[in-house]
Amino acid sequence: MTPNGGTMITRFAPSPTGLLHKGHAYSALMAFRAAVAAGGRFILRIEDIDTTRCKPEFTQAIYEDLAWLGLTWETPVRVQSDHFDDYAKALEKLKEQDVVYPCFCTRKEIVAEVARAPTAPHGPDGPLYPGTCRTLSTKERTNRIAAGDAHAWRLDLTAALSITGDNLIWNDTERGDIIATPQELGDVVLARKDTPTSYHLAVVYDDALQGVSHVVRGQDLWHATHIHVVLQSLLGLPTPTYHHHGLLTDDKGVRFAKRDKAQTLQSIRESGMSPEALLASLM
Numbered sequence: 123m124t125p126n127g128g129t130m131i132t133r134f135a136p137s138p139t140g141l142l143h144k145g146h147a148y149s150a151l152m153a154f155r156a157a158v159a160a161g162g163r164f165i166l167r168i169e170d171i172d173t174t175r176c177k178p179e180f181t182q183a184i185y186e187d188l189a190w191l192g193l194t195w196e197t198p199v200r201v202q203s204d205h206f207d208d209y210a211k212a213l214e215k216l217k218e219q220d221v222v223y224p225c226f227c228t229r230k231e232i233v234a235e236v237a238r239a240p241t242a243p244h245g246p247d248g249p250l251y252p253g254t255c256r257t258l259s260t261k262e263r264t265n266r267i268a269a270g271d272a273h274a275w276r277l278d279l280t281a282a283l284s285i286t287g288d289n290l291i292w293n294d295t296e297r298g299d300i301i302a303t304p305q306e307l308g309d310v311v312l313a314r315k316d317t318p319t320s321y322h323l324a325v326v327y328d329d330a331l332q333g334v335s336h337v338v339r340g341q342d343l344w345h346a347t348h349i350h351v352v353l354q355s356l357l358g359l360p361t362p363t364y365h366h367h368g369l370l371t372d373d374k375g376v377r378f379a380k381r382d383k384a385q386t387l388q389s390i391r392e393s394g395m396s397p398e399a400l401l402a403s404l405m
């Protein structure tokens with residue numbers, strides 16, 4: 123049970139862009155155990171909106187790896203690429219509120235623009251989008267879209283905060299109440315040129331749809347949470363409790379990555395290690 127008396131619902135939401143590694147096992151296990159300990163529910167979700175990088179064999183490996191670890195989850199599993207229409211509807215709601223704008227910039231143009239303005243704000247992942255397309259006139263936007271110019275949709279954070287107010291608060295299990303500072307990521311992409319959504323929009327929509335009460339995920343997504351709270355407020359969705367766990371590292375202190383073949387759960391399995399031994403090494 124959660125503090126407010128509801129059922130605890132946690133989830134693990136990997137992207138099948140590669141094989142899972144020990145860090146994923148740790149994250150999945152933490153979410154699973156929290157739900158079991160609370161007599162709650164655990165959900166697995168496949169976040170495969172990037173249809174060029176995600177592969178069905180990686181989705182299959184996720185199921186196999188997690189089952190080997192002893193995890194069980196509810197079925198059917200929500201696979202995001204089956205639900206692009208849902209995210210498109212959420213984007214429409216944001217368009218109606220005038221808190222998104224089409225962005226026609228290429229990656230190259232953004233880099234050049236940032237280079238021209240060296241004082242441009244930086245976030246945790248590098249320079250923020252400099253806002254080039256935010257100031258385009260409605261006419262120019264309409265004309266370029268009508269002409270078929272490729273465009274993403276970005277959050278107009280200033281417009282968004284003028285609706286939500288800038289005192290959005292979310293609860294982190296370790297750090298308590300946190301005042302959202304979405305400015306650290308700025309005008310993030312909510313629908314990509316080649317995909318009708320983005321991680322931020324799809325994850326917020328699905329966590330609410332699936333009634334997730336506690337989001338357990340790595341510290342690397344701490345800044346994303348600040349944006350997610352803004353989207354939840356705009357879309358009228360509840361804000362779950364968040365737990366951002368530390369990231370596992372190898373002996374040299376380097377974070378595990380999907381490209382490290384030796385550390386994938388598949389190769390650990392194939393090496394003959396038992397799931398119990400792996401679990402013991404993680405927790």
Ligand code: GLU
Nearest residue numbers: 135136137169325339343
């Ligand atoms: N799909 C994301 C990833 O694999 C994680 C999403 C989340 O936990 O919010 O990095």
